[in-house]
Amino acid sequence: MKFGTKAIHAGVHPDEATGAIMTPIYQTSTYVQEEIGVNKGYAYSRTQNPTRHALEKNLAALENGVHGACFGSGMAAIDCVLKMLNPGDEVISTSDLYGGTFRLFKTIFEKYGIKFHFVGMTDPAAVSKLVNENTQLIWVETPTNPTMSIIDIVAMSKVAKQANAMLCVDNTFATPYLQNPLDLGADLVMHSVTKYLGGHSDVVMGALITSDDKIAEEMYRIQNSSGAVTAPMDSFLVLRGIKTLHLRVQRHCENGEKVARFLVDHPKVDKVYWPGLESHPNHEVAKSQMRGFGGMISFTMVGDKLSDAHAVVRNTKLFALAESLGGVESLIGHPVTMTHAAIPKEEREKTGVVDSMIRLSVGVEDVEDIIEDLRQALDKK
Numbered sequence: 001m002k003f004g005t006k007a008i009h010a011g012v013h014p015d016e017a018t019g020a021i022m023t024p025i026y027q028t029s030t031y032v033q034e035e036i037g038v039n040k041g042y043a044y045s046r047t048q049n050p051t052r053h054a055l056e057k058n059l060a061a062l063e064n065g066v067h068g069a070c071f072g073s074g075m076a077a078i079d080c081v082l083k084m085l086n087p088g089d090e091v092i093s094t095s096d097l098y099g100g101t102f103r104l105f106k107t108i109f110e111k112y113g114i115k116f117h118f119v120g121m122t123d124p125a126a127v128s129k130l131v132n133e134n135t136q137l138i139w140v141e142t143p144t145n146p147t148m149s150i151i152d153i154v155a156m157s158k159v160a161k162q163a164n165a166m167l168c169v170d171n172t173f174a175t176p177y178l179q180n181p182l183d184l185g186a187d188l189v190m191h192s193v194t195k196y197l198g199g200h201s202d203v204v205m206g207a208l209i210t211s212d213d214k215i216a217e218e219m220y221r222i223q224n225s226s227g228a229v230t231a232p233m234d235s236f237l238v239l240r241g242i243k244t245l246h247l248r249v250q251r252h253c254e255n256g257e258k259v260a261r262f263l264v265d266h267p268k269v270d271k272v273y274w275p276g277l278e279s280h281p282n283h284e285v286a287k288s289q290m291r292g293f294g295g296m297i298s299f300t301m302v303g304d305k306l307s308d309a310h311a312v313v314r315n316t317k318l319f320a321l322a323e324s325l326g327g328v329e330s331l332i333g334h335p336v337t338m339t340h341a342a343i344p345k346e347e348r349e350k351t352g353v354v355d356s357m358i359r360l361s362v363g364v365e366d367v368e369d370i371i372e373d374l375r376q377a378l379d380k381k
């Protein structure tokens, strides 16, 4: 089955009791047993719920995986992966990691005896150098935020295999429509479903997908034991959102390209970070592992003044100033005072996150309106 067909049909069936074509919201905590030990496959909704189950099967199919698990947030999904490790184990990850993931690693799991290394992962040799006999997990995020660096998943899977470590890829920015890490050698895929998969800025959710039966057993044991599961209503909303994932992401990519090229030509814009541009330092890797380049774009301004960036984000009318990304509506953000505020200036400037950087989540509105909004905001400042 091809992607769009799977997005609409995988994991879901008309309701057997009524014929309802949409998966019902099974808003129940428990299930009546016919007798002791005899049930219809569901015993308690922390362990499994039919609405969540349909979504987990759908997500597994979209990532060309076998087993899916949904969590109360993207962070809860990452938390589950880290709980597969033991004290003394070591993790290698990228230096421009999502801030919440960095915080979870450093302030929660470090105190349980897990050691973390952060390195620029666009250089596989630098990652290999950090491998030792304790290396158990390589954590990749690609594209990264906000500079849209692309990490070579096949190269990372070779490093992970040599180290006998698990490779997990945070595929939130790319979505399964543009990139399938399991096909490129990853053992696990993680999503903040909150973003493109949900797609309508109305749900916070996370997911893990794997084809490895042993990893899946651990994943479900931890999901049930820690209990950070997602609710039936949210599962329903995401199942509905996913039915248009391929259509939305196609439009995000088209709009993303037009906005990126508009910004490249604008005299007040300095650098543009979008992996589809031939000038992007990792464009070749992006082309080899992604089917399109998405709607996430960052740019900096000539002169690099904080006040210029603030003026632009204040002057947009269609773009809403907000954290998050991946919804149908266009969002604008200023990493230095929002998502990356906790990182010291010197550190963030090493990775290109300068004062005038602006990040866009280009939505699926008509692109003429999106560009007109940016044009008037840039001209006004």
Ligand SMILES: *Cc1c(COP(=O)(O)O)cnc(C)c1O
Pocket (backbone or CB within 6 Å): 073, 074, 075, 076, 098, 100, 101, 141, 145, 170, 172, 173, 191, 192, 193, 194, 195, 204, 205, 206
């Ligand atoms: C948002 C995000 C997360 C965290 O997901 P939540 O659903 O907010 O908990 C993790 N990784 C990336 C890349 C994200 O954008």
